[in-house]
Amino acid sequence: MTETINSGDTAWMIVSTALVMLMTPGLAFFYGGLVRRKNVLSIMMQCFMLIGVISVQWVLFGYSLAFGPDHGGVIGGLSWAGLNGVGLEANPDYAATIPHQLFMVFQMMFAVITPALIIGAFAERMKFSAFLVFSILWTTIVYDPMAHWIWGVGGFLREYGALDFAGGTVVHINAGMAALAAALVIGKRRGYPEVSPPHNLPFAILGAALLWFGWFGFNAGSALSANGLSVSAFVATHMAAAAAAVAWAVLEWITRKRPTALGLISGVVAGLVAVTPAAGFVTPLGAMAIGALAGLVCYVAVVVVKRKLGYDDSLDAFGVHGVGGMVGALLTGLWATTVVNPAAADGLFHGNSKQLLLQFVALIGCAAYSFVLSFGLLKLVDKFIGLRVESEKENIGLDLTQHSESAYTVVG
């Protein structure tokens, strides 16, 4: 082991990796609680299956495509396939004080949860086989390249100057746009917009708790070290979640007479999504402003706009992750400050008007890439396998028809 390995940084990053891993099961509970009883296992199955499948993909070639030696600024190639050359010494290009494999496995958890977010858009009606094929292909041709552009050495957006601390674009805007594409391609659930309410809100709340907890690893872990910067990201993450929760609750209280549990946890997630690009660049007060604004904007996106436009993004993957991610990316261009992170840049509110434009351009480019490729990939998978289950199977429920299981065996 070389002397550059720092045991404090390594310990924190090992924990961060575990925290981010927990977010995918957390998402399983969050989404699972929101669907009907007859489909809860299908949601959890999709999430857990992705943990298995994408981890394998990552080690076999995903990590290499995303972070491997650059080809043309767009992809990492296959020289690190099978983790060839990814050892226990540090790779200073990415993280100078932790083993390279730790950086790899930390990033793996991001690659796992991103396709899982899209589940929210096609919940309760997608064939398991089509879901698997789509998710693996999507991760390979949409996630891995985008991760390379923004985070990979030689990636053409890495030096562009847009600020994205923990993956607001690569994870949230990316998954959010794919979710929108999926909602449009796969079509609405039977009977939409008259659909059943969440079957188990306590599960959804549990899921939100696990996501909040895990997000500390997602954001503070993206500092790749245990120091002032990770603390700053930790505080920003928490304050954004708290402010967003309050904002959504207040807005709901005013416009609909009562604050709801579902509204509260939706606000929390919106705030966490929005602070993801900003976490290591803003002050605690800046984070609170970002969280509160994200709570308000996502509330409108989910409660007003979706209803008006009529698309069935069942669990608001686009409304919260897509919209929240975009709000966060733009607000980072306002509140970023080199006082918090000298290696970054200032935003509009700290005297630099150029940053906002950089945020906007990167956002638009990545959102367009994600939407177009996701749409095309879904159409392709639909043509060869068929995306949607037959109407009768959708009626009986995916748990029984796709997995031969019933979540709550109450009788007998």
Add this chain to the structure above:
Amino acid sequence: MKYVVAIIQPDRLDDVIAALGEEEINLMTVTDVMGRGRQKGVAEVYRSHVERNGLLHKIKIEIAVSDNHVWQTVDAITHGARTGSIGDGKIFVLDLEECVRIRTGETGVSALA
């Protein structure tokens, strides 16, 4: 007086309640049930345990009505619940001997509504 018991597909409930509402029939009891008729259940697998006599989730609606409202009720339920596929369900009409309003102690037809 009659007691109407209907077993329907769960996703038809909203339509049935709406159809009953149009006939001014708004009092009912609704329960989650498991059952099977000609529509066969789906096999369930739990590691080494395989269940083949699958029961499917259905909804039971119970309504107490006066004799001259029976067929309106049955027709409204049928209208709301029918899809034409096997599994639509069944309606049973039973004789109802007595009905009591707990709050006031009233009995008979006036206690129904």
